[in-house]
Amino acid sequence: MTDTKHPSLFPLPSYQKAAVDSDARFRWSCWSRQTGKSFTMALRRILRGIRRRRNQIFLSASERQSRELMDKARRHCQMLQIATRLHDVDYFDGTSFKRLEITLPGGVRIIGLPANATTVRGFTGDVFLDEFAMHRDDLDIWAAVFPTLLRGDGELDVASTPKGKSNMFYRLSKNDRFQRSIVTLPSAIEQGLEVDANEIRESMADDQLYRQEFLCEFLDETTAFLTYEQICACQDPTLAKDTHVDDVAVLPGDLFVGIDIGRKRDLTVIWILEREDNTLVTRAVYERQGCPFRDQYELVSDVLALRNVRRCCIDAGGLGMQLAESAVEDFGAHRVVPITFNNATKSEMAGRLRIAVEERRIRIPVDDSVRDDWHSLQRNITTAGQLRFDATRSNTGHADRFWAAALAMHAAGSPLGPKNCLNVKPLAFARDGAW
Numbered sequence: 383m384t385d386t387k388h389p390s391l392f393p394l395p396s397y398q399k400a401a402v403d404s405d406a407r408f409r410w411s412c413w414s415r416q417t418g419k420s421f422t423m424a425l426r427r428i429l430r431g432i433r434r435r436r437n438q439i440f441l442s443a444s445e446r447q448s449r450e451l452m453d454k455a456r457r458h459c460q461m462l463q464i465a466t467r468l469h470d471v472d473y474f475d476g477t478s479f480k481r482l483e484i485t486l487p488g489g490v491r492i493i494g495l496p497a498n499a500t501t502v503r504g505f506t507g508d509v510f511l512d513e514f515a516m517h518r519d520d521l522d523i524w525a526a527v528f529p530t531l532l533r534g535d536g537e538l539d540v541a542s543t544p545k546g547k548s549n550m551f552y553r554l555s556k557n558d559r560f561q562r563s564i565v566t567l568p569s570a571i572e573q574g575l576e577v578d579a580n581e582i583r584e585s586m587a588d589d590q591l592y593r594q595e596f597l598c599e600f601l602d603e604t605t606a607f608l609t610y611e612q613i614c615a616c617q618d619p620t621l622a623k624d625t626h627v628d629d630v631a632v633l634p635g636d637l638f639v640g641i642d643i644g645r646k647r648d649l650t651v652i653w654i655l656e657r658e659d660n661t662l663v664t665r666a667v668y669e670r671q672g673c674p675f676r677d678q679y680e681l682v683s684d685v686l687a688l689r690n691v692r693r694c695c696i697d698a699g700g701l702g703m704q705l706a707e708s709a710v711e712d713f714g715a716h717r718v719v720p721i722t723f724n725n726a727t728k729s730e731m732a733g734r735l736r737i738a739v740e741e742r743r744i745r746i747p748v749d750d751s752v753r754d755d756w757h758s759l760q761r762n763i764t765t766a767g768q769l770r771f772d773a774t775r776s777n778t779g780h781a782d783r784f785w786a787a788a789l790a791m792h793a794a795g796s797p798l799g800p801k802n803c804l805n806v807k808p809l810a811f812a813r814d815g816a817w
Contacts, residue, residue: 395574395639397565398422402429406561410554411541414567414596419541420512422454425629427510427539428462431490436534437507441523443516444478444748445496445620451512452482452494496619499526506530508537515542515551515610515810516753518617524550544588544600546751548611552600567596591754607732607759607771612739613746614753614807618663621747625666627684630654633665639685640789641693642782643678644671645700648679651786652685655744655794662738662794663745667752679705695719719787726804728771731788732759738791746787755783 401411401422413419424440431438440455458464466487481501482494495501499522502509510528517523531538540560542551570697575692579596588594588722593599630637635656644650652668657806670683686694686709687796694713698706698720706720723726738744746752758773759781773781 388453391466394422394568397573401563402426402560407537408560409534409537409539409563410545410557410560411539411563411565412551412555413487413541413563413572413597414598415564416582416596417565417567417570417575419543419565420451421454423510423512423539423541424451425458427508428455428458428464428486428492430537431492431508432464432488434508434534434537435488435490436536437490437505439502439505439507439530440492440494441497441502441509441517441527442494442512443497443518443617446622446724447512447748448482448494452484452492455484455492455494476730491801493725494643497523498619499523502526502530506533506536508588512540513542514540515545515549516614516617516748516750517626518748519616520550520614526548544598545614546606546610546757547600548609549614549805555600566598583715588758590757605759606757608739609758610753610757613756614763615807616739616742616744617747617748617753618745619748621664621745623664623667623747623749626665627688630666630685631688631690631783633690635690635757635790637665637688637690638662638790638794639691640786640791640793641682641694641696641702641705642789643697643700644782646647648780649782651771651782652681653783653786653790654685654690655787655790657794661743662791663805664747664787667747667749667786669783675705678769679708682709683712686718691717693717693719695721696725696791697721697785697789699723719793721792722736723785725770731785731792732761734795735784735788735791743790752783755781756787759784 398418402425411419411423427438427440440448440451442451456466465487470480470482484492486492493505497517499519502523503526507530511517511527511529514520530536530756540551540554544552546552555562567577567582571577571579577719577720583592590601594601633656636656638655638657640653641649650670650673653664654664654666668681670681680703694709694717695701696709696718698705699722709718710720760772
């Protein structure tokens with residue numbers, strides 16, 4: 383087996399090698415995006431787990447991210463020529479939480495879990511908190527994690543990119559018990575990372591987001607309409623963005639749809655909410671960029687043709703006017719409500735969504751693009767004393783996901799008429815003549 387101190391199969395930049403070789407019991411790593419923090423920390427914990435003969439617990443922000451992290455760990459083991467077995471394990475009866483496990487020689491286990499204070503209780507071993515600034519209920523997770531370290535001098539790695547100052551990851555930056563490592567994109571390039579920083583900065587076209595994601599700055603959130611803490615509190619690691627329309631069709635509850643229209647510069651986003659008691663649960667978020675209106679309307683029609691869609695609010699200003707008119711004509715004014723954005727409608731819809739966020743009456747998937755998009759919206763007062771909502775336009779959107787969700791929330795808050803089912807496409811006949 384490859385030497386676990388200096389694995390020759392991994393030619394690492396100097397900052398990654400320093401992290402892998404560190405003997406620190408508690409380590410805090412604030413690293414830029416695209417610098418390989420999850421890759422590096424997974425390798426570090428595998429090597430130290432083998433050396434210490436101790437189980438390793440990986441806690442990620444969602445089940446999807448947990449699976450990606452465990453896949454990195456599995457590939458590390460393959461490169462190190464370590465025999466492994468990766469398998470899923472149901473975690474709790476009646477829930478969708480699962481743990482992933484990799485079994486190493488000697489009985490050492492790597493356990494991948496989604497971020498939840500309940501899931502981590504009962505395990506003993508060293509811990510890696512991946513992208514900890516994005517974890518919902520991070521204080522509860524922190525309280526649950528620490529007792530797992532008490533036996534056998536347990537080790538803890540905390541790694542993330544900054545997401546404001548209202549979270550435990552920022553607070554740990556002041557804790558002198560932790561060995562601290564800050565790696566910005568420019569410093570990573572100086573130490574051997576092969577990335578074009580200018581290309582990333584220019585393509586991102588958002589200086590504030592670049593400073594946060596790549597220069598590791600903990601930015602003040604006083605002008606943000608929604609803070610990262612508020613957004614993370616509504617995240618649900620069991621939800622997904624890309625649910626197929628056919629799977630949405632069989633959901634039992636009433637559905638409410640918001641559609642924000644874009645073409646070349648902005649995204650077209652379709653946000654679908656399902657009502658569960660007093661909570662609105664995100665069931666799908668469909669995104670299209672640079673997509674012809676013909677193709678956009680095909681997707682819109684697939685969604686609005688669903689029997690359980692009760693109401694849709696659609697952006698009817700500028701580029702959206704034609705699509706909105708077609709949707710009203712095909713599906714009826716009682717189901718499709720055109721909305722023209724102005725200061726008054728934006729204020730009403732944004733305020734409704736913010737109240738739902740503050741009261742935790744909306745659940746959203748754990749997703750970087752959604753989180754950053756929602757956080758990008760700023761509320762400003764003009765010199766004339768009027769309220770204005772602004773968001774920096776970038777290649778990742780222009781708060782399009784926020785406004786699609788706000789439109790869906792607006793649809794859910796409107797009075798409902800009777801249920802209807804429409805067919806807008808030709809009936810399909812089977813080859814043997816049966817319907």
